[in-house]
Each structure stands twice: as structure tokens, then as C-alpha cells.
Amino acid sequence: MKIALDKVAKTFETFRAVRGVSLEIGSGELVALLGPSGSGKTTILRMVAGLEYADEGQIFFGDEDATDIPVRERGVGFVFQHYALFPHMTVAENIAFGMKVSKVKRERTQIDARVADLLRLVKLDGLGERFPSQISGGQRQRVALARALAVDPKVLLLDEPFGALDANVRRDLRRWLREIHDELGITTLFVTHDQEEALDLADRVVILDQGRIVQEGTPEEVCRRPGSAFVMKFLGDTNRLEGTATGGRADIGGTVIDAQDVPDGKVELLARPGDLGWRTEGGGIAADVLRVIDRPEGRRLLARTAAGDTVEIDVPADMQVRARDSGFIEVRRGNVFPA
Amino acid sequence: MKRRVLPGLPLALGFTLFYVALIVALPIGALIFKAAGLGIEDYWRIVSSPRALASYRVTLLCALGATAANLVFGLALAWVLVRYDFSGKRFVDAIVDLPFALPTAVAGIALTALFANNGWFGSALSQIGVQVVHTPLGIMIAMFFTSIPFVVRTVQPVLEDLDPALEEAAQSLGGSDGEIFRKVILPLLTPALLAGLSLSFARSLGEFGAVIFIAGNRPNSTEITALLAFIRLEEYDYAAAAAIASVLLFTAFVMLAVTNALQARALRYTTRG
Amino acid sequence: MSAASSRRKPPRVGDAPAIRRTLIGFVLLTGAFLVLAPLLVIFQQAFSFGFAHFRDTITHPDTRHAIWLTVLTALIAVPINTAFGVAAAWSVTKFDFWGKRLLIIVIEIPFSISPIVAGVAYLFVYGLQGLFGPTLQSAGVQVLFALPGIVLASMFVTAPFVARELIPLMQAQGRDLEEAATSLGASGWRTFFSVTLPNIRWALLYGVVLCNARVMGEFGAVSVVSGKIRGQTNTLPLQVELLFNDFRRSAAASAFAAASILTGLALVTIVAKVFLERRGAGRRNQRPALAAPVVAAKDPTA
Numbered sequence: 009m010k011i012a013l014d015k016v017a018k019t020f021e022t023f024r025a026v027r028g029v030s031l032e033i034g035s036g037e038l039v040a041l042l043g044p045s046g047s048g049k050t051t052i053l054r055m056v057a058g059l060e061y062a063d064e065g066q067i068f069f070g071d072e073d074a075t076d077i078p079v080r081e082r083g084v085g086f087v088f089q090h091y092a093l094f095p096h097m098t099v100a101e102n103i104a105f106g107m108k109v110s111k112v113k114r115e116r117t118q119i120d121a122r123v124a125d126l127l128r129l130v131k132l133d134g135l136g137e138r139f140p141s142q143i144s145g146g147q148r149q150r151v152a153l154a155r156a157l158a159v160d161p162k163v164l165l166l167d168e169p170f171g172a173l174d175a176n177v178r179r180d181l182r183r184w185l186r187e188i189h190d191e192l193g194i195t196t197l198f199v200t201h202d203q204e205e206a207l208d209l210a211d212r213v214v215i216l217d218q219g220r221i222v223q224e225g226t227p228e229e230v231c232r233r234p235g236s237a238f239v240m241k242f243l244g245d246t247n248r249l250e251g252t253a254t255g256g257r258a259d260i261g262g263t264v265i266d267a268q269d270v271p272d273g274k275v276e277l278l279a280r281p282g283d284l285g286w287r288t289e290g291g292g293i294a295a296d297v298l299r300v301i302d303r304p305e306g307r308r309l310l311a312r313t314a315a316g317d318t319v320e321i322d323v324p325a326d327m328q329v330r331a332r333d334s335g336f337i338e339v340r341r342g343n344v345f346p347a
Numbered sequence: 348m349k350r351r352v353l354p355g356l357p358l359a360l361g362f363t364l365f366y367v368a369l370i371v372a373l374p375i376g377a378l379i380f381k382a383a384g385l386g387i388e389d390y391w392r393i394v395s396s397p398r399a400l401a402s403y404r405v406t407l408l409c410a411l412g413a414t415a416a417n418l419v420f421g422l423a424l425a426w427v428l429v430r431y432d433f434s435g436k437r438f439v440d441a442i443v444d445l446p447f448a449l450p451t452a453v454a455g456i457a458l459t460a461l462f463a464n465n466g467w468f469g470s471a472l473s474q475i476g477v478q479v480v481h482t483p484l485g486i487m488i489a490m491f492f493t494s495i496p497f498v499v500r501t502v503q504p505v506l507e508d509l510d511p512a513l514e515e516a517a518q519s520l521g522g523s524d525g526e527i528f529r530k531v532i533l534p535l536l537t538p539a540l541l542a543g544l545s546l547s548f549a550r551s552l553g554e555f556g557a558v559i560f561i562a563g564n565r566p567n568s569t570e571i572t573a574l575l576a577f578i579r580l581e582e583y584d585y586a587a588a589a590a591i592a593s594v595l596l597f598t599a600f601v602m603l604a605v606t607n608a609l610q611a612r613a614l615r616y617t618t619r620g
Numbered sequence: 621m622s623a624a625s626s627r628r629k630p631p632r633v634g635d636a637p638a639i640r641r642t643l644i645g646f647v648l649l650t651g652a653f654l655v656l657a658p659l660l661v662i663f664q665q666a667f668s669f670g671f672a673h674f675r676d677t678i679t680h681p682d683t684r685h686a687i688w689l690t691v692l693t694a695l696i697a698v699p700i701n702t703a704f705g706v707a708a709a710w711s712v713t714k715f716d717f718w719g720k721r722l723l724i725i726v727i728e729i730p731f732s733i734s735p736i737v738a739g740v741a742y743l744f745v746y747g748l749q750g751l752f753g754p755t756l757q758s759a760g761v762q763v764l765f766a767l768p769g770i771v772l773a774s775m776f777v778t779a780p781f782v783a784r785e786l787i788p789l790m791q792a793q794g795r796d797l798e799e800a801a802t803s804l805g806a807s808g809w810r811t812f813f814s815v816t817l818p819n820i821r822w823a824l825l826y827g828v829v830l831c832n833a834r835v836m837g838e839f840g841a842v843s844v845v846s847g848k849i850r851g852q853t854n855t856l857p858l859q860v861e862l863l864f865n866d867f868r869r870s871a872a873a874s875a876f877a878a879a880s881i882l883t884g885l886a887l888v889t890i891v892a893k894v895f896l897e898r899r900g901a902g903r904r905n906q907r908p909a910l911a912a913p914v915v916a917a918k919d920p921t922a
Contacts, residue, residue, distance in 0.1 A: 057519060059518075060629070060630065061628070061630060078518075079518050079519050080519070080521050080522065084519060086515070086516065088512045088516060090512065092510065092515070094516075096535060105520055105522070105530070106521055109517075109520065109523070109526045109530075111521070155516075155520070156519075158520075159520055159521060352799055353714050353715065353798050353799065353802055353808070354802065354807065354811070355710060356711060358707075359708075359711045360707075360717070362703070362707045363707045363708040366704045366707075366708075366779075367723070367726055367727065367779075370772065370775050370779060371726065371727070371729060372726070373751075374738070374741035377744040378740060378744050380744075380751075381744045381749075381750075420647070423646055424651075426634065427643050427644055427647045431644060433644055439647075439648070439651060441890055441893075441894050442890070443655070444890050444893060445659060446655070447830075448833050448886040448887075448890050449882070449883065450836070450837025450857050450860075450882045450886070451839050451840070451857075452837075452839040452857040452861055453857070453860060453886075454658060456861075456879060457658035457659070457661050457662050457876075457879070458658055460661050460872060461657055466661075468657070488654070491654070492655070495654075495655065511632075514633055524636065528634065552734070553734025553735065553736070554734070555736050555840035555843075556735075556839035556857070560861075560864065573734050573735075573736040573737075576740060577736055577843065580844060585744075585749050588740055588743075589744065592736065592737045592740040595734050595736070596741075599734065600732075603725070603728065603731075603732040607725065607728075
């Protein structure tokens with residue numbers, strides 16, 4: 009089931025949460041809505057679900073205009089950030105709820121069988137008689153997903169599904185969600201503020217800021233070809249160096265970088281720590297090392313240029329370097345944007 | 348030896364225990380002592396006399412009726428105050444506490460004036476043959492009035508704290524309004540509702556001032572147990588007064604235990620506490 | 621452009637107009653008949669024999685004495701009860717000791733007991749057939765059928781009021797601030813007045829307001845212990861009863877005139893209650909129950 013949003017907007021009191029968003033999600037795609045708090049991503053998700061009404065624009069499920077259809081008739085499966093499991097019902101009763109209130113009459117045995125199937129799918133066999141208060145956060149989220157899937161939704165919507173969990177649990181559940189998606193082939197839209205999660209999970213990433221889409225594309229596209237300084241900074245550690253552009257080439261502290269399509273004038277170079285290097289001689293941008301930071305993945309230098317910019321550079325773990333050393337920053341790669 | 352971090356325990360606890368012993372425990376102890384001193388036969392004769400039994404029946408049935416009425420009204424009131432906006436809501440929210448703040452005797456005479464045969468409501472009701480004063484119905488209304496705040500104020504916070512995501516989840520799963528209320532909302536309110544009802548029931552069992560004016564106090568038909576104890580006292584029949592009062596005391600202890608247990612459970616589904 | 625553009629929020633359970641109107645109507649109607657009407661009839665009846673009769677009743681020596689006795693009882697009972705409530709709350713929330721839960725339950729007892737039982741119980745302590753009766757009589761000390769008895773019975777009935785407002789609040793606030801103050805050298809009294817009191821002042825005031833309303837309005841317990849001697853041991857509620865049971869045609873008007881004073885007090889109490897609840901006091905703003913354990917959810921990782 010494909011989903012389309014056409015110029016959708018929503019205002020709360022005086023706050024314009026979503027401004028003119030148009031988006032298409034193909035059938036079976038797994039799409040992430042990524043952005044900082046207040047970017048409108050959750051509002052968009054809730055409008056697709058029918059938990060909020062759009063002030064402008066339309067929402068289509070397939071070819072049908074679903075904008076005015078109430079949530080209970082849209083056939084969506086919604087997974088809430090804090091699970092929203094019914095505390096007075098067992099895990100099995102939670103999962104069975106949608107089937108019991110459905111207009112489609114199902115036999116008791118049918119319902120029980122499906123609940124058992126779903127418990128197996130989410131790897132919670134045998135926990136059917138427990139109550140939500142008796143299981144862990146990660147388990148609760150899996151129950152929430154099973155409950156949403158029980159009603160055969162056309163679309164699966166997840167609101168920061170792993171936001172309330174530990175980092176390790178998040179990573180495991182992420183992998184597992186991808187597996188389930190691939191197995192069921194259901195159109196999925198999920199909201200997150202964690203860029204690692206979005207890039208890890210999604211077929212396509214839609215980046216939002218202040219109610220507008222700033223870029224959308226595959227994880228590779230947004231990472232390698234960020235459309236703006238905001239996207240680049242949001243997606244990962246970013247260093248910022250100033251320079252000037254003339255005729256399609258930018259001069260960054262002595263180093264010249266290709267900068268096609270960038271108008272002449274002041275520019276900023278944004279580069280990842282891994283796009284920069286450190287040399288003791290051979291030219292580049294003069295700088296002094298402030299601190300050497302060691303992590304399991306490698307070594308990182310914190311350095312300050314003559315111009316006063318502070319940058320982080322990934323270097324080999326065995327490089328001989330200490331705080332207060334002087335040297336040069338080598339710019340291997342970077343994205344140039346107008347300053 | 349374990350040393351206390353904060354000062355003041357001996358003084359505070361000493362005063363507390365002294366006060367509790369003198370003001371609360373001593374009188375209760377004296378009553379129990381007096382009742383126990385009657386001997387099994389006399390005690391049983393008094394508490395199972397026809398008039399006493401009639402008073403238990405009147406008190407219990409009227410309290411049950413009042414509590415049942417409070418179940419419906421209290422739940423509806425809590426729902427309306429939490430979920431809806433309407434003009435005058437703040438006034439209604441405040442006036443709900445009137446039965447709690449108003450002296451019981453004043454409530455008693457006010458209700459009597461309203462439902463007397465020449466009263467605002469009594470005159471209309473008597474035309475359709477409904478008699479309120481001097482009937483169990485009047486007792487029920489008086490008990491209902493004094494326990495209104497108990498159900499509402501116990502259910503209100505729980506309803507306010509109810510996670511909206513639970514309702515949204517139920518809606519997204521396809522539930523209708525009625526199904527969601529029956530299967531999700533009401534079960535989550537039930538512990539608090541039960542706690543409020545038990546408070547209401549306990550209060551109704553012991554209510555005196557609001558009841559005796561409207562009840563008519565006819566032995567065996569509209570005489571509540573508390574009044575029977577009072578009458579025995581006025582007859583200088585201290586043994587009977589002690590016995591009847593001890594029945595009320597025992598019931599109060601039972602209700603206290605029940606209410607405490609229910610109140611502990613009342614909050615188990617809320618997000619806080 | 622869709623029709624939804626003018627709508628605000630999807631309807632929740634029970635928002636359908638039919639249900640909404642029915643419930644609001646039911647509630648307002650019942651409230652009007654059974655809560656508002658009693659309030660209005662008090663004032664209507666109070667003036668039903670004219671303003672002169674109202675004024676005469678209020679200023680009658682018996683009524684004036686009843687008012688004075690009620691106020692005096694409150695002036696003695698409420699401060700002592702407040703001190704007790706504070707001491708009890710301090711003991712129970714800042715310390716751990718064996719029997720703490722039992723103490724809390726015992727403090728709550730008067731809340732469930734019929735006021736008649738309270739009166740009868742006091743009779744059996746201080747009355748002639750009670751424990752101390754003969755001793756008191758030979759010592760010439762009058763407890764029952766006099767002010768001391770009325771004060772004591774009132775204190776019994778309202779004993780839990782201040783404590784049950786303070787205990788949940790102080791439990792939730794914990795001991796950190798007091799421990800910090802003590803570690804900096806503050807004495808017990810200093811800690812209480814400078815650290816604890818400012819944090820509990822609204823809840824304390826709330827408890828005092830409720831306690832006062834109940835003391836001044838207490839009827840059942842005081843009926844038993846006061847002897848109801850007109851002009852001497854009648855509190856205002858008892859005086860209302862006396863006037864109501866009079867055989868004269870103006871009985872009701874007199875009774876309601878006296879009752880209107882108590883009603884005015886009730887209205888002031890409600891206003892104070894609303895004011896204080898806005899500052900965070902009261903049962904609605906506290907969640908943990910008085911004697912219930914606080915359940916903390918443990919969340920092991922998957």
C-alpha cells in the first residue's frame with residue numbers, strides 16, 4: 009500500500025508544526041522521518057495515522073483520499089514511543105485486542121492461534137500470560153509491535169519506537185525490526201531523532217527541519233551528498249572551516265577544494281573527522297593540538313587552527329602525537345556551502 | 348548502634364504517641380472494655396434485638412442505595428469535569444466539595460426543608476405520590492449528599508492521569524467508543540472507583556447529623572443504628588449504648604481495612620506513584 | 621482542499637455530542653437539585669420571616685453564646701490538632717521505626733468512625749460510668765457536659781485531618797533537604813522552620829482549613845458529650861438543632877438563620893480550598909495513598 013502526502017500542513021495554536029510537506033512512500037518501503045525535536049516528524053506520522061487532522065493538504069492511501077477517514081477505519085498499525093500497552097491485560101490479551109474488536113468476526117481458536125504466531129514472530133513465545141509490568145522495556149516494545157501487526161494493517165507507523173531503551177537494546181531491536189519488515193513486506197514509516205538508527209534501518213531517509221523537508225534520499229545519498237549545512241551537521245560529527253570561493257574553487261586556509269556551483273564569496277567547508285588528516289610537515293592549515301582523545305574505534309585529535317576554529321580529526325591509533333604539538337590539517341574531502 | 352541522622356524524633360514521636368494514646372486509643376479502648384464487660388449473653392441479646400436488627404437493615408440498605416447512586420453520579424461527574432469544557436465548570440468543580448465542608452446538621456435541616464410536604468421538591472413529589480421525608484428514601488438522599496465528594500475526588504485524579512496513548516492505541520486497533528470505554532477505560536478506573544465507593548459506604552453507615560432530621564426516626568422502619576445508640580444513651584441504658592456502639596465500631600474497623608487495601612490498589616495503573 | 625481543514629482534533633472516547641450533552645445535563649441537573657438547592661434553601665428559609673427575625677435570632681444571647689462556644693472550641697482544638705499533625709508527619713516521614721505503618725493506620729481510624737461512636741467512647745472515659753468519671757467528680761473537675769469534653773471529642777473526630785494532608789506530601793519530598801540542613805549544623809527546630817515548613821505550608825494550611833470546618837460543624841460527637849444545655853453547652857450546630865425542633869411557626873426560620881452562619885463558613889472553606897489547591901495542596905495533587913507502598917517499576921534490559 010503506497011502512501012502519498014500532498015502539501016500537508018498543521019498548526020497548533022500559533023505554532024506551525026508542519027508547513028507544506030509533500031511525500032511519497034512506495035508500497036513495501038521502509039522510510040525514516042528524521043529530524044530534531046520540533047521538526048514536525050511526529051505530527052506528520054500522527055496525521056498519517058489519523059490521530060491528528062491536517063489543516064491543509066491531503067493524505068492518500070493507495071488511490072483513496074484518506075484525509076477525512078477516522079483513525080479506527082484507516083487500517084494502520086501504530087506503535088507508540090512508550091508502548092501504550094494496556095496495563096490491565098496480559099500480553100496475549102493485548103495482542104488479541106484488535107482482533108476482538110474487529111468488525112471481522114473471528115473464532116476464539118483463530119484468535120488464539122494468531123496470537124501464538126505473533127508471539128513467535130517477535131520471539132516472545134511463552135510470555136503470553138505475563139502482564140506488561142512484568143516484562144522489560146524491549147519486550148514491551150515487541151508486544152506493541154505484535155499488537156499492531158495483529159490487525160493486518162496496510163501500513164505500519166512507529167513513533168520513536170526505541171527512544172526509551174538502552175543503546176544496546178536499541179541496536180538489537182533495530183536489526184530485528186528490519187528482519188520483520190523484510191519478511192512481511194509491509195509499508196513502514198517510522199520517526200526518529202537518532203541519525204544512526206535512520207541510516208541503519210531505512211530504505212529512504214526524509215530529513216525534516218522546522219516543519220519542512222530539507223532533503224530526502226537513500227542513506228548513501230544523504231550521507232555522501234548532503235544538500236545543506238544543516239543536513240550535514242545533523243547526520244554526524246562535522247568540522248567547520250572558513251574560506252573564500254572564486255570561480256568554482258574554494259580556498260580553505262591555503263588548501264584549494266573543488267567547489268562547483270558555489271557562488272563566489274565567503275564559504276564554509278564542512279568535513280567529517282575522517283575526511284581530515286594530520287601532518288607534522290608538508291603544508292595544509294596550520295593548527296595546534298589541544299587534546300588527544302582515545303576511543304575503542306580509534307584516536308581523535310582536538311586541534312585549533314590559527315584562525316581560531318576548533319576541529320576534530322580521526323588519526324591512526326598509533327600516531328605519535330601529543331597535546332601542544334604543532335602541525336598541519338590536511339583536507340582530503342569535504343562539502344563546501346555558502347557561509 | 349544505629350544513630351539517627353535527623354533530630355527531633357523523641358520529641359515528635361513522643362508527642363504523637365501521647366496524643367494518639369490519650370485522644371484516640373483511650374476512648375476506643377474504653378468503649379471496647381465496656382462492651383466486653385457485658386458478658387456474651389447480654390451482649391448478644393442487645394445486638395440481636397429486633398429493634399437493633401431493624402436498625403442494621405435500615406442503615407445497611409440505605410447506605411447501599413446511596414452508594415449505588417454515588418457510583419453513577421460520581422463517575423459521571425468525574426468524567427464530565429475531566430473530559431469536557433463547559434461554562435460554569437469551575438463553579439461545579441468547587442461546589443462538589445460543599446457536602447464535605449457543610450456541617451451535617453445544616454445539611455440535614457436543608458434537605459428536610461426541601462423535601463417536606465410543603466418544600467420546594469416535596470410538594471411536587473407528593474403530588475405524584477412520592478414521599479421522601481420520614482422514609483428510607485429520605486435517609487438515602489441524606490447519605491448520598493454527604494458522600495458525593497468521596498467518589499468524585501477519588502476517581503478524578505486517576506481519570507486525569509489516564510495515558511491518552513492508551514485510548515489512541517485502542518482506536519488505532521479499531522475499537523469503537525463503547526468498546527474502548529468498557530474494555531480499556533473502565534477497568535483502569537475500577538480500583539479507584541472501588542476505593543471511592545468504600546469510603547462513601549463507610550461514611551454513609553456512620554452518618555448521623557444529616558440523617559436524623561429527614562428520617563423521622565421511627566423505630567424498626569426509619570431508625571438508623573447510630574441513632575439507636577444515642578437513644579439508649581438518653582435512656583441511661585449504658586450497656587445497650589455500649590453494645591450498639593461497638594457494632595458500629597467493629598464495622599468501621601472492617602471498612603477501614605477494606606478501604607486501605609482498595610486505596611493501595613487504586614493507583615497501580617497510574618503513571619505516577 | 622479537504623473538508624478536514626476546518627476540524628481541530630479527532631474525537632476522543634465520549635466526545636460525541638449526544639453523549640456529551642446527556643452526561644453534562646445529567647450531572648448539572650442532579651447537582652442543581654441535590655447540591656445547589658439545599659444551599660439556596662438555607663438562605664431562603666433564613667429570611668422567610670423577614671430580616672428582623674433573622675437579625676433577632678443571630679443576636680439572641682443563646683445564639684451568641686453558641687457562636688462563641690464554637691469559636692472557642694476551634695481556637696483550642698485546631699492548633700493542638702495541627703501540632704499533632706505536624707509531629708506525626710515529621711515522625712513518620714523523616715524516620716523509620718518499627719510500627720510506623722501501624723501508627724499511620726491508627727491515626728486514620730477516627731476518619732472511618734461514626735461521630736456517635738466517638739461521643740459514646742468519650743462518655744465511657746470521662747463520664748460517671750466511665751474510667752475516670754468517679755475520680756474526676758471527686759476532684760471537682762468537669763470534663764463532660766462542658767467545654768473540655770467538647771474540645772476533646774472534636775479533637776478525636778478531626779485528629780487525622782492535618783496529618784493526612786502532610787504525610788503523603790512529606791513522603792514524596794523525601795529527607796534530602798533536612799539532611800543537608802542538619803549536616804550544615806542546623807538544629808531540629810531550625811531545620812523544621814527554615815527548610816521543611818516552607819515546602820509544606822500550603823498543604824498545612826489546607827489541613828487546618830478542613831480541620832477547622834469540621835470542628836466548627838461537628839454534630840454527632842458533640843451531641844453526646846455536651847449535654848445540650850441551652851445557653852451553656854450548645855455549640856452552633858446543636859443550637860441549630862434546638863431551634864429546628866422548636867414548636868413555633870418561626871422555628872425553621874430561626875434554625876436556618878443560625879445555620880446560615882455555618883453555611884457562610886462552609887463557603888469560605890470552599891474558597892480557601894480552591895485557592896490552596898491552586899498552590900498544589902490537597903488530595904487531587906498528591907498521588908501516593910496514605911499508607912500504600914510506592915511501587916517503582918524495574919526495567920531490566922531485554
